[in-house]
Amino acid sequence: MPFCIAVYDVNQKRTGKMLKLFRRYLTWVQNSVFEGDLTPAQLKHLQQEADVLLQDNDGVVFYQLRDERYVERIALGVDITNRSRFL
């Protein structure tokens, strides 16, 4: 399954809308960081919806992996997702 890490940096006015949007598609990791399984079609929809919200100096970065197996996830300290493979 393709795996996606998404991060955004937007004006405070839009953080609420962005959080709501990204949580519809992904798991919230921390602050403005999300991860989860997304098909290429789902990723495209999320990108389109995010693009509509972006203004001024807002920015979003998506890291898309073809397969979750390509990534090793290591968490130190508190991890709200509880998805770590190594602690």
Added chain:
Amino acid sequence: MPFCIAVYDVNQKRTGKMLKLFRRYLTWVQNSVFEGDLTPAQLKHLQQEADVLLQDNDGVVFYQLRDERYVERIALGVDITNRSRFL
């Protein structure tokens, strides 16, 4: 070359120290998000240094990829790293 995405969520008292530490190893993407090429040895050092700084509810997540080629990086809006492959 192995590629690393690192994100942290720490108490405001420690954001300065964390930023300084992570910038020694990686490129700053936005807020508390970093990326870059790291060998397994470098990643281990960064983890050890971060672990010393963590307190209370602080958390750090590292996503380590064996090779940068496994990830497709897509940026929308402002991207301070200018490393996007697609815009």
